[in-house]
Amino acid sequence: MAARLPFIEVPLFPLGTVLYPGGQLQLRIFEPRYLDLVRECTRSGSAFGVCLILDGHEVGTPARPAAVGTLARITDFSHREDGLLGIATEGGERFRVQSTRVRADGLLRGEVELWPEEEVQQVPVEFALLQTILERLIETMGPHWQKAPRSAYDDAGWVGFRLAELLPLARDEQQQLLEMTDPIQRLGVLRDILPRFQKA
Structure with missing residues (x-):
């Protein structure tokens, strides 16, 4: 049985979106x-936690976050035209919130409590269509992934999170897809969702 990972305390940033491991997220601060x-994170080189908002709003009174989120590490800063600070972040380990203050x-x-990284698993042949769809989506919607190595498309976890x-x-x-721990099962859920987006 795998050893349990440690508990850590992190600042939490509840948002109206989900950050996945390896994902990119731009924020206005x-x-x-x-x-x-x-x-705090810049000074210490530490990460903060991104959790989907279950109840409340991104600004004002603290919102109620989902119990499972993803660590975000700041990778770049920018000064926006509106005078606000912009940060670029990358998703790291997933975690489960045990308590908040x-x-x-x-x-x-x-x-x-940090979750272990998923083991790399090969995309089964029956999910090859998902690899093709992801390539097309990246061409039009995910330019930052266009330089991803071809081997990434064989990684079931990477394909599932990017889709x-x-x-x-x-x-x-x-x-739901963030909280799943089996990358092959995640691909199965995504395959079942795809007919919704097919043109009549």
Whole structure:
């Protein structure tokens, strides 16, 4: 049985979107609590947690986050035309929130248990159509993935997470796919969803 990974405490950033391992996420930072979060993570080189909002909003009163989220590591900064700070982040390990507390400034912090990375599994031949669809989606919607190595398309986890990012799924479906721990099963769910997007 695999050893349990440690519990860590991280600042949490509830958002109206799901971040997947290896995914890219651009954020606009303007609330003081999140400017503090960026300073903290930059100073220490640490990550923060991105969780889908289950109840509430991205601004104002702290929202209620989903129990499973993804660590985000800041990879770049920019000063936007609107004068706000922009950050680019990359998704890392998934985690499950065990407890949360709200700081005086409204920043949510969580004690989280890290999940182990999924084992790399080959995309089974019956899911070859998903590889083709992903290539087409990346051509039009995911230019940052166009330089991905061909070997990535053979990795069931990578294919599943990238499709989950690029397909117009409902938020609860995105969260369901994040929480799944079997990459082949995830591909099966995505295959079953695809007919919804076929043109009549």
